[in-house]
Amino acid sequence: MNLQVNSSVHPYSIIIEPGSRKQLYEYIIEQTxxxxxxxxxxxxxxxxxxxxxxxxxxxxxxxxxxxxxxxHGEKAKSFQQYENLLTAALQFxxxxxxxxIALGGGVxxxxxxxxxxxxxxxxxxxxxPTTLLAHDSSVGGKVGINHQLGKNMVGAFHQPSxxxxxxxxxxxxxxxxxxxxxxxxxxxxxxADKEFLEWLRRNVTSFQHWDMNILSEMIYRSxxxxxxxxxxxxxxxxxxxxxxxxxxxxxxxxxxxxxxxITHGEAVAIGMKFALAVSEKVFHVNLNYETYLKMLESLGYxxxxxxxxxxxxLDRMKVDKKSYNQSIRFVLLKEFGNPELIEITEEILLxxxxxxxxx
Amino acid sequence: MNLQVNSSVHPYSIIIEPGSRKQLYEYIIEQTxxxxxxxxxxxxxxxxxxxxxxxxxxxxxxxxxxxxxxxHGEKAKSFQQYENLLTAALQFxxxxxxxxIALGGGVxxxxxxxxxxxxxxxxxxxxxPTTLLAHDSSVGGKVGINHQLGKNMVGAFHQPSxxxxxxxxxxxxxxxxxxxxxxxxxxxxxxADKEFLEWLRRNVTSFQHWDMNILSEMIYRSxxxxxxxxxxxxxxxxxxxxxxxxxxxxxxxxxxxxxxxITHGEAVAIGMKFALAVSEKVFHVNLNYETYLKMLESLGYxxxxxxxxxxxxLDRMKVDKKSYNQSIRFVLLKEFGNPELIEITEEILLxxxxxxxxx
Ligand SMILES: NC(=O)c1ccc[n+]([C@@H]2O[C@H](COP(=O)([O-])OP(=O)(O)OC[C@H]3O[C@@H](n4cnc5c(N)ncnc54)[C@H](O)[C@@H]3O)[C@@H](O)[C@H]2O)c1
Ligand SMILES: NC(=O)c1ccc[n+]([C@@H]2O[C@H](COP(=O)([O-])OP(=O)(O)OC[C@H]3O[C@@H](n4cnc5c(N)ncnc54)[C@H](O)[C@@H]3O)[C@@H](O)[C@H]2O)c1
Ligand SMILES: [Zn+2]
Ligand SMILES: [Zn+2]
Numbered sequence: 001m002n003l004q005v006n007s008s009v010h011p012y013s014i015i016i017e018p019g020s021r022k023q024l025y026e027y028i029i030e031q032t033x034x035x036x037x038x039x040x041x042x043x044x045x046x047x048x049x050x051x052x053x054x055x056x057x058x059x060x061x062x063x064x065x066x067x068x069x070x071x072h073g074e075k076a077k078s079f080q081q082y083e084n085l086l087t088a089a090l091q092f093x094x095x096x097x098x099x100x101i102a103l104g105g106g107v108x109x110x111x112x113x114x115x116x117x118x119x120x121x122x123x124x125x126x127x128x129p130t131t132l133l134a135h136d137s138s139v140g141g142k143v144g145i146n147h148q149l150g151k152n153m154v155g156a157f158h159q160p161s162x163x164x165x166x167x168x169x170x171x172x173x174x175x176x177x178x179x180x181x182x183x184x185x186x187x188x189x190x191x192a193d194k195e196f197l198e199w200l201r202r203n204v205t206s207f208q209h210w211d212m213n214i215l216s217e218m219i220y221r222s223x224x225x226x227x228x229x230x231x232x233x234x235x236x237x238x239x240x241x242x243x244x245x246x247x248x249x250x251x252x253x254x255x256x257x258x259x260x261x262i263t264h265g266e267a268v269a270i271g272m273k274f275a276l277a278v279s280e281k282v283f284h285v286n287l288n289y290e291t292y293l294k295m296l297e298s299l300g301y302x303x304x305x306x307x308x309x310x311x312x313x314l315d316r317m318k319v320d321k322k323s324y325n326q327s328i329r330f331v332l333l334k335e336f337g338n339p340e341l342i343e344i345t346e347e348i349l350l351x352x353x354x355x356x357x358x359x
Numbered sequence: 360m361n362l363q364v365n366s367s368v369h370p371y372s373i374i375i376e377p378g379s380r381k382q383l384y385e386y387i388i389e390q391t392x393x394x395x396x397x398x399x400x401x402x403x404x405x406x407x408x409x410x411x412x413x414x415x416x417x418x419x420x421x422x423x424x425x426x427x428x429x430x431h432g433e434k435a436k437s438f439q440q441y442e443n444l445l446t447a448a449l450q451f452x453x454x455x456x457x458x459x460i461a462l463g464g465g466v467x468x469x470x471x472x473x474x475x476x477x478x479x480x481x482x483x484x485x486x487x488p489t490t491l492l493a494h495d496s497s498v499g500g501k502v503g504i505n506h507q508l509g510k511n512m513v514g515a516f517h518q519p520s521x522x523x524x525x526x527x528x529x530x531x532x533x534x535x536x537x538x539x540x541x542x543x544x545x546x547x548x549x550x551a552d553k554e555f556l557e558w559l560r561r562n563v564t565s566f567q568h569w570d571m572n573i574l575s576e577m578i579y580r581s582x583x584x585x586x587x588x589x590x591x592x593x594x595x596x597x598x599x600x601x602x603x604x605x606x607x608x609x610x611x612x613x614x615x616x617x618x619x620x621i622t623h624g625e626a627v628a629i630g631m632k633f634a635l636a637v638s639e640k641v642f643h644v645n646l647n648y649e650t651y652l653k654m655l656e657s658l659g660y661x662x663x664x665x666x667x668x669x670x671x672x673l674d675r676m677k678v679d680k681k682s683y684n685q686s687i688r689f690v691l692l693k694e695f696g697n698p699e700l701i702e703i704t705e706e707i708l709l710x711x712x713x714x715x716x717x718x
Contacts, residue, residue: 008367079438079442083438086506086512086513087506087507087508090506090508090509090512091508117515118477118503118513118514118515119512119513120512120513120514121501121503121514121515121516122515122516142480144477144480147445147446147449148446149446149449149450150449153445153449153478153479154445154477154478154479155477155479155480156476156477156480156481156515157480157481235481
């Protein structure tokens with residue numbers, strides 16, 4: 001399956017194809033029409049153990065391919081790793097004709113993408129996502145690292161030259177990583193594609209047993225939503241904010257619990273439940289979303305707001321990167337597929353938080 | 360005087376106006392049509408002592424303006440300073456509506472511009488150049504820092520929202536900084552504007568006594584050359600390479616001597632003399648450039664290739680960032696205003712270097 005994204009810089013393809021990791025080199029040449037002077041594969045230690053060899057074997061012998069491995073997990077999105085990777089690129093004498101390959105989840109994609117964005121003021125890179133969540137992070141060109149004072153505070157927009165998605169890679173993913181990624185999938189249904197939402201309810205009943213066709217179609221349809229939105233609003237001046245559905249509270253929960261305590265998507269799922277309730281209240285509508293909450297719960301999500309101080313959650317929501325001048329801007333739904341970005345008063349949020357907490 | 364640059368991201372103005380530093384705030388509002396939520400002025404300690412107060416006084420009291428001061432000189436273009444400035448921006452709680460002001464020479468412009476390019480994936484910034492060289496560096500959107508393994512190896516393209524040039528600021532510039540900047544001025548004459556070259560020879564006879572009108576016109580005409588080239592080739596895929604005239608050998612000399620031993624422009628001037636000689640040889644033309652060399656010498660330039668190993672110079676030229684696959688690509692002139700980028704054999708360069716060295 002094949003999708004095209006028309007970014008302002010260059011169009012690029014998204015290929016979703018089981019087994020494609022074994023032909024990475026061919027796909028790159030065919031799809032990007034580039035002939036890089038050399039390659040640098042950036043990956044994390046877990047992914048390297050599982051898939052690095054297969055990927056490297058796809059390159060002919062006469063092609064120069066270097067590898068840099070970072071530790072797995074969010075902590076790799078640091079200044080230190082960023083600087084180390086730039087040093088490695090220089091030591092490998094990569095020139096401007098070189099290409100970076102991000103083989104991993106969202107962490108590797110963001111980090112390697114930022115290296116590509118800033119090495120010699122930008123060289124091409126290819127995303128090879130290995131988590132379900134990375135179907136989201138690998139599209140749209142947002143790359144970057146964390147700062148002690150905030151997540152994703154340093155970064156750039158740098159569009160990949162190709163996204164090559166091999167769904168077979170996901171077969172080694174732990175359960176909670178499925179939940180993390182699937183929250184973004186269902187989010188895309190909520191904000192843009194009601195039919196897809198229904199399709200998900202009918203077709204995804206477990207993360208253990210996948211039909212490769214179903215999995216590929218799910219990734220394809222979910223990416224299609226994201227691709228359309230980022231195409232229309234590349235630099236996040238307008239509608240791209242809709243992708244933040246469930247994220248305002250989600251981010252606050254992640255930060256308040258401490259990163260790593262709960263996956264990103266699990267926190268977003270709680271945030272979506274909350275945003276749905278607020279939507280009904282603010283727009284005086286009945287969304288009938290309970291069936292989707294049940295679905296999430298049967299997939300192992302815990303949708304209860306964790307036991308943290310709600311005033312602290314509120315404070316964190318106020319300093320969200322998406323906010324200007326400390327007002328709280330929320331993505332709400334008028335109906336499925338019809339999102340709106342509006343300013344919410346502290347009172348409404350506080351009331352709703354008190355009601356929902358622990359319940 | 361006023362110039363417009365049509366970058367692919369947004370058009371921006373270049374204003375050249377004596378005394379304008381005292382109305383910086385007004386110029387920003389008028390020219391950018393932005394109303395930033397707050398400002399961060401980044402400058403170096405020398406420039407701060409001389410001009411920071413005047414600049415800050417241009418802001419009304421109710422506007423929030425923060426300041427970060429870095430040490431002066433090339434060493435400020437480091438990872439450490441970059442990270443420190445991002446930390447400062449976060450501590451000041453700058454949001455996406457904030458604006459960065461680069462008040463200084465090329466070092467401050469490159470460093471502050473890179474902070475602006477990557478803080479929350481990019482916020483607007485304004486260039487307020489305070490050196491003659493920065494008439495060059497402040498236009499075109501190249502921003503970045505150095506790496507131990509190479510100058511300007513890490514960076515981005517990030518276009519300023521405004522360049523505000525107050526030529527009065529240059530009155531405190533030491534002689535060697537005038538020479539550094541003026542080399543880029545005459546370079547613009549060589550590669551694109553023969554008449555300007557003649558105008559310079561007639562009007563610039565000393566760096567000590569300036570008529571403000573002549574100085575402003577010189578800056579204007581020199582920027583106009585740069586602006587036109589970067590407009591046509593924003594990302595350095597083609598003609599922008601012409602700006603590298605004199606720089607291949609110039610960079611090699613700077614690096615071989617050790618940065619700081621000689622200013623950038625003084626090294627470039629030597630490189631231009633060399634490139635002119637090679638041009639005559641390769642194209643079998645007579646450029647009659649001696650009159651301009653005399654002019655440079657009367658302005659205090661030493662155009663002799665320093666006493667360093669010419670094989671080392673050659674090696675450095677091979678790894679220049681502009682080169683692909685280690686070939687040596689040189690900007691040469693067929694005539695004044697008619698540059699060409701061509702691959703040169705090692706033999707020709709070595710022969711010419713041996714002849715010119717020390718002579
Ligand atoms: N750029 C964007 O637009 C965007 C969007 C959303 C999220 N993100 C970022 O994405 C990151 C989260 O991504 P993630 O959830 O993929 O995290 P991740 O990259 O840390 O991957 C999660 C874990 O799964 C392991 N793993 C990866 N692939 C595997 C596989 N095939 N089999 C077994 N284990 C595997 C990894 O080693 C890691 O330990 C966050 O840093 C977030 O900020 C970015
Ligand atoms: N981005 C680009 O396109 C581009 C182009 C050319 C050069 N550059 C970069 O520019 C840098 C060199 O710029 P520069 O020569 O302006 O160096 P600089 O910024 O270090 O300034 C030179 C010295 O002059 C001092 N100074 C600045 N303004 C002054 C004033 N008005 N009065 C008295 N002293 C003053 C500074 O404190 C410094 O010590 C290099 O790092 C180079 O890589 C960038
Ligand atoms: Zn998310
Ligand atoms: Zn230069």
